[in-house]
Amino acid sequence: MPSNARLTAWWRRRRRADDSGDASIQMAIVFPFVLLATIAVIQASMWYYARQIALTAAREGVTAARTYQAGPADGTARARQVLERTAGDSLRSVSVSARSDGERVRVQVSGTAQSMIPGVPGLTITQSASGPVERWVQP
Secondary structure: OHHHHHHHHHHHHHHHHHHHHHHHHHHHHHHHHHHHHHHHHHHHHHHHHHHHHHHHHHHHHHHHHOOOOOOHHHHHHHHHHHHHHHOOOOEEEEEEEEEEOOOEEEEEEEEEEOOOOOOOOOOEEEEEEEEEOOOOOOO
């Protein structure tokens, strides 16, 4: 029996000595997934931020276009001013359109969010806002 105990002790020491490279192999397997998850979170944050910029520009455009004696062109101009001030590189290829039927005005802002992955185009964003046109009415 003593030889069996010595053999077991020798085997345990041998196994501990062989575990020296396990951490490197584990990191080589896990790290790409961690990196991919990090890039995905950053990309989603950039998309959300660009979406909020477009929505803010559309809302500001509606506010300008719905005021008394203003028109859709005023809303488009105001939305473009907001985009110039806030968008930077976060929202690219921006287009702004506004239309009114006399009672309601609608401003739509479209663009592309910046992409973290080279060669891959960003996600397309379209945000719009609408509101009633201010006008004088007889009681």
